[in-house]
Amino acid sequence: MIGTSLPLFISGAEIAFILFIVLMVFGADKVPEIARGLGKGMRQIKDATNDIKSEITKSAEKHGVDVDITKDVRKEIDKVKEDINDVAGSVKRDL
Incomplete structure (x- = not known):
């Protein structure tokens, strides 16, 4: 891990120094x-x-709340992709 930067922007040299201390x-x-x-401690967290x-x-399932909204989002994304492909296809044919 030394030599790579972490999300906290700590360089490898700084990590080595901290480990030395x-x-x-x-x-x-x-x-x-x-x-x-x-x-x-990290495992418990x-x-x-x-x-x-x-x-x-x-709790959400017990009360009838749809917790898997990713399916709905995926469907909407697929619809937008299809619309874009339709428009792009017609533009390519016009050229």
């Missing part, structure tokens, strides 16, 4: 433990987010 402050023995703790999403979906 963490290593100096906490020591080589504590770094894997800290990384495990961060990984577990992801699980909680998925639980919330599933609860919202279940």
